[in-house]
Amino acid sequence: MKKRKGLLSLAVAALFVIAGCGNGQDKTDAAKDASEDTTVKLGVIGADTDVWDDVKERLADEGIDIEYVEFTEYSQPNTALENGDIDLNSFQHQDFLDNYNEERGTDLVSIGNTVNAPLGIYSEKIEDIKELENGAEIAIPDDVTNGGRALKLLQTAGLIKIDKDAQNPTVSDITANPKDLKITELEASQTARSMEDVDASVVNSGMAVDAGLSPNEDAIYLEPVDDTSRPYVNIIAARKEDEDNEVYKKVVDAYQTEQTAKVIEETSNGADIPAWEEFGRK
Structure with a gap:
């Protein structure tokens, strides 16, 4: 009888050891996941990323890594976004996006205003x-x-x-x-x-x-730049299902700051205007 009790005790102890190992592994994985950056692929046109470079640096402190995907033609970034090759893009004004959606039957949306860039x-x-x-x-x-x-x-x-x-x-x-x-x-x-x-x-x-x-x-x-400029306000675009994505909201929040406005002023020699200040955040 004592032998059976001894075996039972060993079995229970073994279960606790296994459970303990499992919990430890879960905690390790959770800690690892929490420490990893979230990468956001951002489609842009050309190599001029000075404004986004400043935003990217600040987002890195929040564990968000902006990865640029460069395109050379306006016809490319929305297709890449719709196909899931990138997460966001920032190259177009609202009128361009509206026309793209109408022609292609897509449902890409603006999640934040960036600049008004006069032609x-x-x-x-x-x-x-x-x-x-x-x-x-x-x-x-x-x-x-x-x-x-x-x-x-x-x-x-x-x-x-x-x-x-x-x-x-x-x-x-x-x-x-x-x-x-x-x-x-x-x-x-x-x-x-x-x-x-x-x-x-x-x-x-x-x-x-x-x-x-x-x-x-x-x-x-x-x-x-006047009231007729609203359709030409540049935007950050996402897929409709990602409109309320919390990470992407942080990207928009990091862009629409006084710091970004200063960089826009410096890099464009005053030509570009922070659109969220003139036309609202979205």
């Missing part, structure tokens, strides 16, 4: 928009939203008139062209590179900075 007209041949001669050639982006925005800018500059009912006008919506300007449509990343070959070029702010241009100093005409 500019640049030239290596003239120093003032008034110097454009009859028949001059102007390059504009060829995608629907940025192309339409460029034509609106040319209208604001007094060069053409477009159909007032056209939300995203195309060249066919030009109703008056007194200088008989030749409008050449190019992929957005090519507009800055084409400046040697055309009389003037409409270039997105990010592309201009990548090309070594300073919007405030080098543009011969810069897009005004």
Whole structure:
């Protein structure tokens, strides 16, 4: 009888040892998981990540590692986001995203405003928009939203008139062209590179900075910022199911700070405007 009790005691003790080992392993794994950084793949256009570099550094203190995935064309980052190849992207304005969703039947969403980056007209041949001669050639982006925005800018500059009912006008919506300007449509990343070959070029702010241009100093005409600018506020985009992801909210919070606003001011020479201050956080 005593022998049976002894065996039972040994069995119980063994169970406690096994349980103890198991609990210890669970705690070790939990501690390991807690110490590992969360990586967020962020799609960007071009190599200009100065603003995000500052945000990235601050997020690292919270255990969030921003990994850049660089693209060269505007057609790429939303497809990568929809396919799950990246977690977020930051390259486009709201109007561009709305048009992408409409054309592709997707449901990507904005989770935070970043900057308002005025479109500019640049030239290596003239120093003032008034110097454009009859028949001059102007390059504009060829995608629907940025192309339409460029034509609106040319209208604001007094060069053409477009159909007032056209939300995203195309060249066919030009109703008056007194200088008989030749409008050449190019992929957005090519507009800055084409400046040697055309009389003037409409270039997105990010592309201009990548090309070594300073919007405030080098543009011969810069897009005004007012209430009509809201559709062109740049954003951080995510998949619909990730709209309330807590990690991604921390990314937005880290971006929308006074520190980021200072970096935006410095890196853009005052051309870009912190959009969350002018148009709200989202």
